[in-house]
Amino acid sequence: EPEVTQTPSHQVTQMGQEVILRCVPISNHLYFYWYRQILGQKVEFLVSFYNNEISEKSEIFDDQFSVERPDGSNFTLKIRSTKLEDSAMYFCASSGTVSAFFGQGTRLTVV
Amino acid sequence: RKEVEQDPGPFNVPEGATVAFNCTYSNSASQSFFWYRQDCRKEPKLLMSVYSSGNEDGRFTAQLNRASQYISLLIRDSKLSDSATYLCVVTLSGGYNKLIFGAGTRLAVHP
Numbered sequence: 001e002p003e004v005t006q007t008p009s010h011q012v013t014q015m016g017q018e019v020i021l022r023c024v025p026i027s028n029h030l031y032f033y034w035y036r037q038i039l040g041q042k043v044e045f046l047v048s049f050y051n052n053e054i055s056e057k058s059e060i061f062d063d064q065f066s067v068e069r070p071d072g073s074n075f076t077l078k079i080r081s082t083k084l085e086d087s088a089m090y091f092c093a094s095s096g097t098v099s100a101f102f103g104q105g106t107r108l109t110v111v
Numbered sequence: 112r113k114e115v116e117q118d119p120g121p122f123n124v125p126e127g128a129t130v131a132f133n134c135t136y137s138n139s140a141s142q143s144f145f146w147y148r149q150d151c152r153k154e155p156k157l158l159m160s161v162y163s164s165g166n167e168d169g170r171f172t173a174q175l176n177r178a179s180q181y182i183s184l185l186i187r188d189s190k191l192s193d194s195a196t197y198l199c200v201v202t203l204s205g206g207y208n209k210l211i212f213g214a215g216t217r218l219a220v221h222p
Contacts, residue, residue, distance in 0.1 A: 033210075035210075041214070042198075042212050042214040043149075043155060043210075043212040045209050045210065045211065045212075048208070089152070091154055093210075095208050098160070098202065098208055099143075099145060099157050099160060100157075100208065100210055101157065102154040102155050102156070104154050105153075
């Protein structure tokens, strides 16, 4: 069964450092997303990506965040200068038509 | 008002019990509806889509009432393995399939 894969599974970084979270969406999907979940809180939408551009982004997705699809398979989320409050689980998802499938997530810890 | 509201629970039920979860959504333009399941510190996994006519998948039955903006999930004959957080999720029309999550209802099934 095709699946969304994310690397790394866990990343620890110092405040102010840049991090890149990587995702390989399901190959025939057209929509790609990043969500985050702070421990104990709900899953929050960050950004959607379609046709090689951002289609929608939330208030959380400020100038510190960027996404890229550098080749035909990878989809990355970059946080330029991490803050303590960026510590969360980051989920990549992809969808073909409607329902979305999630990767196993990257746990980002900012210290 | 929250976009998607759920009773946080927890619901503590014995094996074999029937349990029902409710969810309301605020935006009448919501287009698609889902129940996802999330195990502790894992990714959300699609449990089932929810259709206006109601739909069933084994022990799980989902109902949608568009007039009341209300979604439900019924689990019959609960198993220990059903213990998880159940997430009510909607998308908006024209929203590039962005998923809007409720905070989830926690279910604990005990022997």
